[in-house]
Amino acid sequence: MHRTVTVLNPEGLHMRPADKLVRAATAFQCQIELERAGQIADCRSMISLLTLGAMQGCQLVLRAQGPDADAAIEVISHLFDSQFNEP
């Protein structure tokens, strides 16, 4: 399963959204990754996510593999679409 997501937050994928992403990913059993131009980050690791340096407008490939992969893709895509509910 994979889907392209876009960082809509004006300040990019900084620590607060990354924190929300880690918390969401940890709730699933499947492996969840984000890829930016060949660079892959583990969605369960804040350090890994921050290495992407993903600014506003950046497109990332979201991939999930495992029993609940479909649900994980839905939940995490929604986080990107809703700008991680950041003010």
Next chain:
Amino acid sequence: MKFSVFIAPKAIRSQLASSSKEGVVSELVEALVAAGEISAADQDDIIKAIMKREELGSTGIGRGVAVPHTKHSSVEKLVGTVGVSPDGLDFESLDGQKASLFFLLVSPPDRPGDHLRALENISRQLRDDQFCKLLRQSKTAEDIQALLEEADRSQFGG
């Protein structure tokens, strides 16, 4: 963004004495004042702003590292420093581990890209176990500065 662009060498502290979150943040902000990177008049306000950000969720990012930070209109460019706590302390990190390495950042409100690039560099370098280990073992600010320079020359991670 290389460490040398945003870490003030004179504000690096190898032996943080505090055992509380606010204590460590205060020590590092005071170090930035002593180094002339921020003005003494803004010190308390910056400490308060950093602690307020911590209330939204800890900036402990795992691997014993925390990146307390804030935006503040008094700075014209991103300024930061590094501190090592020999014993480590509870920073309410996501992974539950004690934090012993601190990268404190103060950025101008209108430069989110610089903040993101600094986070990118810090996290890239910290993926390297050797870099983390050597930073923790550093006895002096000069040792830390030398490690940051090595990292800037891509001797770690990459």
